[in-house]
Amino acid sequence: MSDLHTLSLLVENKPGVLTRVTSLIARRGYNIASLAVDRVEDPTLSRVTIVVEADATPTEQIIKQLHKLVDVHKIYRLDDEDSVSRELALFKVAVTPDQRPEIISITNVYRARVLDISPDSMIIEATGNGNKLDTMEGLLREYGIKEIVRTGKVALSRGLRD
Amino acid sequence: MAQEHRMTGAQAIVASLEAEGVEYVFGYPGGNVLGIYDALYDSSIQHVLVRHEQAAVHAADGYARSSGRPGIVLVTSGPGATNTVTGIATAFMDSIPLVVITGQVETGIIGTDAFQEADITGITLPITKHSYLVKDVRDLPRVIKEAFYIATTGRPGPVLIDVPCDVQAATFDFWYPLTVNLPSYKPTLRGNKRQITAAAALIARAKRPVLYVGGGIIASDASGELMELAESMSIPVAVTLMGKGCFPAEHQLYLGMPGMHGGIHVNMALEQADLLIAVGVRFADRVAGKLADLARSTKVIHIDIDPAEIGKNQEVDVPIVGDARGILAGLIEELRKMGAQPHCQDWLQQLAVWQREHAIPCAHRGDAIDPAAFMCDLARMLQQRDDDFIICTEVGQHQMWAAQKLPINRPRAFITSGGLGTMGFGLPAAMGAQIANPESKLLCISGDGSLQMNIQEMATIRSLGLPLKVIVLDNAALGMVRQFQELFYQQRYSATLFDESPDFVAIARAYGWAAACISTPSQIRAALEWLLSYDGPALLTVRIPQDALVLPMVPTGATVDDVIIARPEHDGREAEL
Numbered sequence: 001m002s003d004l005h006t007l008s009l010l011v012e013n014k015p016g017v018l019t020r021v022t023s024l025i026a027r028r029g030y031n032i033a034s035l036a037v038d039r040v041e042d043p044t045l046s047r048v049t050i051v052v053e054a055d056a057t058p059t060e061q062i063i064k065q066l067h068k069l070v071d072v073h074k075i076y077r078l079d080d081e082d083s084v085s086r087e088l089a090l091f092k093v094a095v096t097p098d099q100r101p102e103i104i105s106i107t108n109v110y111r112a113r114v115l116d117i118s119p120d121s122m123i124i125e126a127t128g129n130g131n132k133l134d135t136m137e138g139l140l141r142e143y144g145i146k147e148i149v150r151t152g153k154v155a156l157s158r159g160l161r162d
Numbered sequence: 163m164a165q166e167h168r169m170t171g172a173q174a175i176v177a178s179l180e181a182e183g184v185e186y187v188f189g190y191p192g193g194n195v196l197g198i199y200d201a202l203y204d205s206s207i208q209h210v211l212v213r214h215e216q217a218a219v220h221a222a223d224g225y226a227r228s229s230g231r232p233g234i235v236l237v238t239s240g241p242g243a244t245n246t247v248t249g250i251a252t253a254f255m256d257s258i259p260l261v262v263i264t265g266q267v268e269t270g271i272i273g274t275d276a277f278q279e280a281d282i283t284g285i286t287l288p289i290t291k292h293s294y295l296v297k298d299v300r301d302l303p304r305v306i307k308e309a310f311y312i313a314t315t316g317r318p319g320p321v322l323i324d325v326p327c328d329v330q331a332a333t334f335d336f337w338y339p340l341t342v343n344l345p346s347y348k349p350t351l352r353g354n355k356r357q358i359t360a361a362a363a364l365i366a367r368a369k370r371p372v373l374y375v376g377g378g379i380i381a382s383d384a385s386g387e388l389m390e391l392a393e394s395m396s397i398p399v400a401v402t403l404m405g406k407g408c409f410p411a412e413h414q415l416y417l418g419m420p421g422m423h424g425g426i427h428v429n430m431a432l433e434q435a436d437l438l439i440a441v442g443v444r445f446a447d448r449v450a451g452k453l454a455d456l457a458r459s460t461k462v463i464h465i466d467i468d469p470a471e472i473g474k475n476q477e478v479d480v481p482i483v484g485d486a487r488g489i490l491a492g493l494i495e496e497l498r499k500m501g502a503q504p505h506c507q508d509w510l511q512q513l514a515v516w517q518r519e520h521a522i523p524c525a526h527r528g529d530a531i532d533p534a535a536f537m538c539d540l541a542r543m544l545q546q547r548d549d550d551f552i553i554c555t556e557v558g559q560h561q562m563w564a565a566q567k568l569p570i571n572r573p574r575a576f577i578t579s580g581g582l583g584t585m586g587f588g589l590p591a592a593m594g595a596q597i598a599n600p601e602s603k604l605l606c607i608s609g610d611g612s613l614q615m616n617i618q619e620m621a622t623i624r625s626l627g628l629p630l631k632v633i634v635l636d637n638a639a640l641g642m643v644r645q646f647q648e649l650f651y652q653q654r655y656s657a658t659l660f661d662e663s664p665d666f667v668a669i670a671r672a673y674g675w676a677a678a679c680i681s682t683p684s685q686i687r688a689a690l691e692w693l694l695s696y697d698g699p700a701l702l703t704v705r706i707p708q709d710a711l712v713l714p715m716v717p718t719g720a721t722v723d724d725v726i727i728a729r730p731e732h733d734g735r736e737a738e739l
Binding site for chain 1: 283284287288291292295312344345346347468469470472473474
């Protein structure tokens, strides 16, 4: 398995741009591990955070090819050391009423939140890096996870640059 | 300040093309471009009505390759648009500037599978440099301005503009912008000075340098600078298929074409060089083969306008991103300041020895015309004439024989589909090149397979009265694929042998062309005299043996050590050359 690389792109906020970005990565033969898109401070732009599975040299090639897209303004390659990243997950866990306190204590340890309680299930919201969400998922699995949804990774570089 | 005029979107498209100085549009009308065709009716722009939309793109491509100006295509929605795909991909692979305008169904019914609807911006996404779907008529002038700018600057390429028919009909106040504002598109043109100095230092020291140059020299109009650099340091020049003509074949420093069917001495030179100065090339698999494995001790300077080409296929010691012309001028200047002198006489002598030792003789076989020898005959005839020739080829064996044997001495005089290898490219491309160069003699070298892929354009050529000449090397087979089957698939000729060729002479005459057919070496001289002197479109069929091979051949993924120089002995068959 190849390494994961996080790329942060500033692109034109208009139809079709995301397709250009993702189809380019796909046709050069690489897999997208996660993807997150939304508007940024400038309403004409969007930020696309992509985690790609590739070795280092192919990642350079992907970045160069992405730079050639007319709608792509800037590309940052974010390392763990010089950037902060977060993911958000929602877990729907099957729980009996007497198990609720255990779930709530796990939730507290992970600084997560209980969003919903139904007679037979709870929905937990958790934010953090991928590892934290993975371990929390492991713990909740003991009780029976019914559904999971995770956003892709979003990331920002530390400090100010251009 | 540009003046505003009230007009329709369709009129604005034509006015924009006029503002860009467009003289010719290659196209085919249909329901969803009626508005633009109506506006063209009043324009000074000449429309070339082809017989198939694919040919419109190839013709615009040939126009662009032979003139350096962008080629313009106009087609309708749906099938008109999808028929352009192969042409667009061909231009994209060879970095040719095109602006392709397609009609689209009304904005309001896009996405409903309407009659003649196709998502052409989606379909062409991976094969265009950029594309637009224009939904507001007021965007049209800006989009067209940007399309021309993007197509022709940086690494050139095709740009597609999809215009729904209601946008063509809408009215607005037109004025054409003088500049573009594209903050995210800024090609690097000037090479980094430190890198240029580093490259010059390598060149000054190299004992066995080779200039390995290609289509980028032509796109950048850098032939003069290339010549000056080669001559000032006595560096031999290997020219790729796409670069043919960027350095004159008659020059003593011209080495030849590298690659799968390149000269053995050229491939040896690339492998044994201590410095490769690669300019406007992409180390394509058909050229470089397994070069990457062999050239560990070789230093590589790679000059290209596209940063993504650097390090893509070949590791590089000194990368320089930018326009070849300025960078070569910078190198010449830097070498002059260093006082560098040519010092590669031993290397040049070695190359001359290899060239002599590894030349593959070609001669006609008795009564049969040997295609390589035929190309040598043609080369001699062309050299004896004063005409300015442009050679266009289709794709296959004939393309390689032409590339190997025909000496090309100026840029834009050899037009061929290098990257995509598109059969059916040559005839329409030759038509476009003839339109762009009415004073030149256009010669299209074709095969019986390729010609039949866009043969309908003989009608267009006739109706335009273009005097272009076609030579069909007819072996009643798909020769290049047959060759691969002979050499690598145990002579199992699966789907490569036609039972017989059609009577190309009769076909040509039916299209209103003059035509002749020859089958023996003794007929060649008179037939070529006739063909080259004929005033009007003319076709010459040259019957060649089905088993003729393009030699030498470096098999896919192999090195020059494994080069095939003669027909290997097959079981139960005599070996013969």
